[in-house]
Amino acid sequence: MRGFGKYLLWVYTGMAMVFLLIPIVYTIVFSFNDSRRTNIIWRGFTFDNWLDVCNAQDVCSAFGNSILVAAVSTVLATAMGTAIAIALVRYRFRFRNSTTLLLFLPMATPEVVLGAGLAAQFLQLGVQKGLPTVIIAHTMFCISFVVVTVRARVAVLDPALEEAGRDLYGSPAQVFWRVTFPLLIPGIMAAALLSFALSFDDFIITNFNAGPAMTFPRFVYTAAARGIPAEANVIASAVFFAAIILVLIAQISSAIKRKRLTLAG
Amino acid sequence: MAFGAFQTAAPAGGQAPVTQVQKKSPVALWLLLPGILYLILFFVTPLFSLVITSFQAPIPGGFLGEFQTAFRWENYAEVVSTYFSHISRSFIYATLATIFALLLGYPIAYVIGVKLRNYPLLQALSLVLLIAPFFISFLLRTLAWKQIFSDEGFLVGVLKTFQLIPSDAYLTGTPFSVVFGLTYMFLPFMALPIYTTLEKMDLRYVEAGEDLYANPFTVFRTITFPLSIPGVISGTLLTFIPATGDYINASRDFLGSTDTAMMGNVIEANFLVLQNFPAAAALSLILMASILILVSAYVRRSGTDDLL
Numbered sequence: 343m344r345g346f347g348k349y350l351l352w353v354y355t356g357m358a359m360v361f362l363l364i365p366i367v368y369t370i371v372f373s374f375n376d377s378r379r380t381n382i383i384w385r386g387f388t389f390d391n392w393l394d395v396c397n398a399q400d401v402c403s404a405f406g407n408s409i410l411v412a413a414v415s416t417v418l419a420t421a422m423g424t425a426i427a428i429a430l431v432r433y434r435f436r437f438r439n440s441t442t443l444l445l446f447l448p449m450a451t452p453e454v455v456l457g458a459g460l461a462a463q464f465l466q467l468g469v470q471k472g473l474p475t476v477i478i479a480h481t482m483f484c485i486s487f488v489v490v491t492v493r494a495r496v497a498v499l500d501p502a503l504e505e506a507g508r509d510l511y512g513s514p515a516q517v518f519w520r521v522t523f524p525l526l527i528p529g530i531m532a533a534a535l536l537s538f539a540l541s542f543d544d545f546i547i548t549n550f551n552a553g554p555a556m557t558f559p560r561f562v563y564t565a566a567a568r569g570i571p572a573e574a575n576v577i578a579s580a581v582f583f584a585a586i587i588l589v590l591i592a593q594i595s596s597a598i599k600r601k602r603l604t605l606a607g
Numbered sequence: 608m609a610f611g612a613f614q615t616a617a618p619a620g621g622q623a624p625v626t627q628v629q630k631k632s633p634v635a636l637w638l639l640l641p642g643i644l645y646l647i648l649f650f651v652t653p654l655f656s657l658v659i660t661s662f663q664a665p666i667p668g669g670f671l672g673e674f675q676t677a678f679r680w681e682n683y684a685e686v687v688s689t690y691f692s693h694i695s696r697s698f699i700y701a702t703l704a705t706i707f708a709l710l711l712g713y714p715i716a717y718v719i720g721v722k723l724r725n726y727p728l729l730q731a732l733s734l735v736l737l738i739a740p741f742f743i744s745f746l747l748r749t750l751a752w753k754q755i756f757s758d759e760g761f762l763v764g765v766l767k768t769f770q771l772i773p774s775d776a777y778l779t780g781t782p783f784s785v786v787f788g789l790t791y792m793f794l795p796f797m798a799l800p801i802y803t804t805l806e807k808m809d810l811r812y813v814e815a816g817e818d819l820y821a822n823p824f825t826v827f828r829t830i831t832f833p834l835s836i837p838g839v840i841s842g843t844l845l846t847f848i849p850a851t852g853d854y855i856n857a858s859r860d861f862l863g864s865t866d867t868a869m870m871g872n873v874i875e876a877n878f879l880v881l882q883n884f885p886a887a888a889a890l891s892l893i894l895m896a897s898i899l900i901l902v903s904a905y906v907r908r909s910g911t912d913d914l915l
Contacts, residue, residue: 351714351717351718351722352718352722354714355714355715355717355718358711358712358714358715358794359715359733359736359737361711361791361794362715362736362737362739362740362791362794362795363736363739363740364751364755365740365747365748365749365751365752365755365791366739366740366743366748368751368754368755369743369744369747369748369751372751382754382757382759383759421641422641422642422645423642425637425638425639425641425642426638426639426642426643428638429634429635429638429639431627431629432627432629432630432635433629433630433631433632433634433635433638434629434630434631434635435631435635435636435639441639441643444643444646444647444650444651445646447650448646448650450844450848450898450899450902451848451895451898452848452849452851452852452853452871452894452895452898453849453852454852454853454854454870454871454874454875454891454894455657455852455891455892455894455895456650456653458657458874458878458887458888458891459650459653459654459656459657459891460649460653461878462653462656462657462659462660462884462888463649463652463653463656465656465660465884466656466659466660478649479649481645481649482645482646482649482650485642485645485646489642496627497624497625497627498624498625499625500625501625501627501628539741539742543741543744543745545745545746545855546852546853546854546855546871549875549879550875550878550879558744559744559745559746562744562746562747562750563746563855563860566746566750566860566861567860570747570750574744574747575747578743578744578747579743581742581743581744582739582742582743585742586735586739586742589735589738589742590735593731593732593734593735594728594731596731597727597728597730597731598727598728600727601727601728
C-alpha cells in the first residue's frame with residue numbers, strides 16, 4: 343500500500359508538470375507552423391517565420407518597445423529598490439512599519455486596480471499616455487519585488503566584511519563600492535531579472551496606461567481577436583529559449599557548487 | 608497584516624541570515640527617499656485619484672467621458688447592483704482556482720522540495736521547469752489552451768469520439784475553461800512559495816513521526832503540512848489576489864465569454880471602452896477593499912495554526 347502511494351505521488355506530480363508545460367510546447371511548435379494568416383490549424387513545418395520575424399506587421403516594433411520599457415524600468419526599480427532593501431536591513435528609522443506597509447501593498451493590490459488608479463491620475467493631470475507612462479507604471483510595481491529579493495541577500499551579508507574594509511581605512515564610499523556592492527551583486531542581478539521579466543510580460547497595467555503605444559503583450563492581446571501571426575510565437579519562443587539558457591546555467595552552477603560543498607563538508 | 612506572507616516567496620539563497628546591527632543614521636533617509644517618494648507619487652496618490660474619480664458625476668450636457676468632481680455616492684450602489692453577478696463570479700472563480708492550484712501545486716512543491724533533495728541536479732532541473740512558464744508570454748499560453756479547447760481542436764474531438772461529452776458540447780467560453788485557465792496561470796505562483804518552505808523543512812521531524820509509528824497520512828497532516836503553512840499562505844495569496852482581478856482568462860477573446868466576465872473585465876470595459884471612469888474607479892476600490900478584508904481575515908485565522 344505504501345509503495346503504491348509513493349508511486350501515485352510521482353505520477354500525479356509528473357502529470358501536473360506536463361499540464362504546466364503543454365502550452366509552452368504548443369506555443370513553440372506553432373512558431374514553426376506554415377500558417378498563412380491565422381495560426382490555429384497545423385499546416386506543416388517551416389522555418390520561414392523564424393527567418394523573417396519582422397514580416398508580420400508591427401510585431402517587431404512592439405517587441406522593441408517592450409525591451410525598451412523593461413530595460414528602463416528595471417534600471418530605475420532596481421536602483422530604488424536596492425537602496426530601500428539596504429536601509430531596511432541596516433538602519434533604524436522611524437516609520438518603519440508604514441514603510442513596510444507601503445512596500446507590501448502594491449504586491450497585494452490586483453493589477454487592474456494599480457492600472458486603473460494610475461490611469462485615473464494621468465487623466466486628472468491631463469498627461470498624455472504613451473511609453474513614458476508605461477515606464478512609470480512598470481517601475482512602480484517592480485520596486486516592491488526588488489526590495490523583497492535584495493533584502494534576502496542583504497540579510498545574509500556578514501557585516502564583519504565591511505568592518506574589515508573600514509579597519510583598513512576605506513572611506514564609506516570605498517567600502518560600499520568595493521565590499522558591499524560586489525557581495526550584493528547576485529541578489530541585485532536576481533532582482534533585475536525578475537523586474538525585467540515582470541515588466542516584459544505585463545499586460546494589465548500596461549493596457550490601462552499605454553494609450554496608443556504598443557508593447558508585445560498588447561500586440562498579442564489586440565491580435566487575439568483576429569488571430570495571432572506565427573511571428574508572435576517566434577518572438578515569445580526566442581525570449582523563452584534565451585531566458586531558459588540563462589536560468590539553466592545559473593541553476594546548474596549553483597547545484598554543482600552545493601554538491602561540492604556537501605562533498606567537502 | 609500579512610507582511611511575512613510574501614517574504615517566504617523570496618529565495619533565501621540557502622544561507623542563514625546574519626545578525627545585523629541596525630544603526631541610526633541620516634544615510635537611511637537618503638536610501639529610502641527616492642523609492643518611497645516614487646511609491647507615494649505613483650501608488651498612493653493614484654489610489655486617491657481613484658477615490659475622487661469614483662464620486663464624480665457626469666457634466667450635464669457633456670460628452671462621453673466628461674465628468675466633474677462631486678460627491679455622487681450612488682455610483683457605488685449603481686455598480687454593485689449592475690455588476691453584482693460579475694463581483695460574485697470573480698470571487699467564486701478565484702476561490703476555485705486557488706483550491707485547484709493548491710491541489711496541483713502542493714505535490715509538485717513536495718516532490719521537488721523533499722523527495723528530490725538528494726538529487727541536486729534533478730532538483731535544479733525540475734525547478735527550472737516549474738518557473739519555465741514565467742519566461743513565455745502568458746497571453747500566448749492562455750491562447751494555446753483556447754486552441755486546444757476549441758471546437759475544431761484535438762481535445763474536444765477525442766472527448767466526443769469516446770462519448771465522454773455530448774456531441775454538441777463545447778469547452779471554450781464556459782466557467783470551466785475560465786477556472787481552468789486561472790488555475791493554470793497561477794500554478795507556479797502557488798507551488799514556488801510552498802517549495803521554498805518545504806525545501807527548508809527539517810526532515811528529522813518527519814523521521815520522528817515515522818519512528819512513533821504514525822502512518823504517512825498522519826505524518827503529513829500533523830507534521831509536514833503544518834510546517835509548510837507559511838508557504839501555503841503566500842501561495843494562496845499570490846494566486847487568489849491576482850486571480851480575482853484577472854481579466855485575460857475571462858475575456859471573450861481568450862477562454863471566456865460574456866457569461867463568464869469578471870470584475871476585471873467590467874473595470875476594463877468601463878475605463879477603456881465606455882469611458883465611464885467613475886464606475887470603473889468605484890469597482891476598483893470595491894475590489895481592493897474586499898480583497899484586503901478577505902486577506903487580513905484569512906491571514907489572521909491561519910496565523911493561529913488552525914487552517915485545517
